[in-house]
Amino acid sequence: MRGSVFTNFQEMVEAQFGMACWETLLANCDLPSGGIYTASENYDDQEILSLVVALSDETNIPVNQLVEAFGRYLYKGLMHSLPPSMRDYPDLWTLLEAVDSVIHVEVHKLYPDAVTPKLIVQEKFDTGVKLYYQSPRKMCLLAIGLVHQAAESFGMSVSITHECCMHEGADHCLLLVEQEQVKQD
Numbered sequence: 001m002r003g004s005v006f007t008n009f010q011e012m013v014e015a016q017f018g019m020a021c022w023e024t025l026l027a028n029c030d031l032p033s034g035g036i037y038t039a040s041e042n043y044d045d046q047e048i049l050s051l052v053v054a055l056s057d058e059t060n061i062p063v064n065q066l067v068e069a070f071g072r073y074l075y076k077g078l079m080h081s082l083p084p085s086m087r088d089y090p091d092l093w094t095l096l097e098a099v100d101s102v103i104h105v106e107v108h109k110l111y112p113d114a115v116t117p118k119l120i121v122q123e124k125f126d127t128g129v130k131l132y133y134q135s136p137r138k139m140c141l142l143a144i145g146l147v148h149q150a151a152e153s154f155g156m157s158v159s160i161t162h163e164c165c166m167h168e169g170a171d172h173c174l175l176l177v178e179q180e181q182v183k184q185d
């Protein structure tokens with residue numbers, strides 16, 4: 001996993017739970033890197049999993065909830081790393097279509113050894129899209145957090161339904177992303 005993911009994770013932990021919490025995680029995890037991350041380097045996927053499990057033990061927040069919350073946090077950091085010309089999309093649906101065909105392609109140009117998921121807009125509806133997610137990392141919850149934050153950046157709120165999931169034996173996940181209607185009084 002790319003070091004920028006780890007540096008964003010460290011930032012989130014320090015901002016939301018304090019520096020001491022990050023130090024405790026490092027002390028409780030046996031990390032080959034020693035917990036020193038450089039944004040452009042690559043680190044073992046197992047390290048991020050160990051850190052999230054340790055954070056869950058420390059905070060009593062379930063792992064799944066932490067991964068999704070981290071996806072929300074990570075969105076801004078990832079977006080900022082793109083050249084300005086690649087950050088501008090008219091709406092959430094256009095951005096979601098660009099993730100696989102433009103954004104992650106750019107990531108692979110910069111880092112040929114990057115591992116990004118297959119993330120395809122499989123169907124479009126008036127009120128949303130169906131996203132196909134496939135990755136050996138099975139980080140669909142991270143994708144869900146990223147999509148929620150992307151929606152928020154357009155001033156929208158979405159509901160996301162996991163119609164099938166790699167964690168339940170499927171070979172891909174299907175995520176139904178629908179715009180939430182603003183309640184009228």
Ligand code: HEM
Pocket residue numbers: 001002004005078079081082096099103104107113114115116117119135136137138139140142143144146147150
């Ligand atoms: C809604 C928008 C996005 C979604 C849903 C998304 C989804 C994901 C997911 C789920 C992963 C984890 C790896 C995996 O599942 O295999 C990932 C990795 C990554 N994404 Fe995206 N992404 C989004 C936007 C972006 C943006 C804006 C960037 C900007 C550069 C970006 C760059 C990366 C990078 C660098 C990685 C790590 C690659 C590695 O570790 O080798 N993503 N993305």
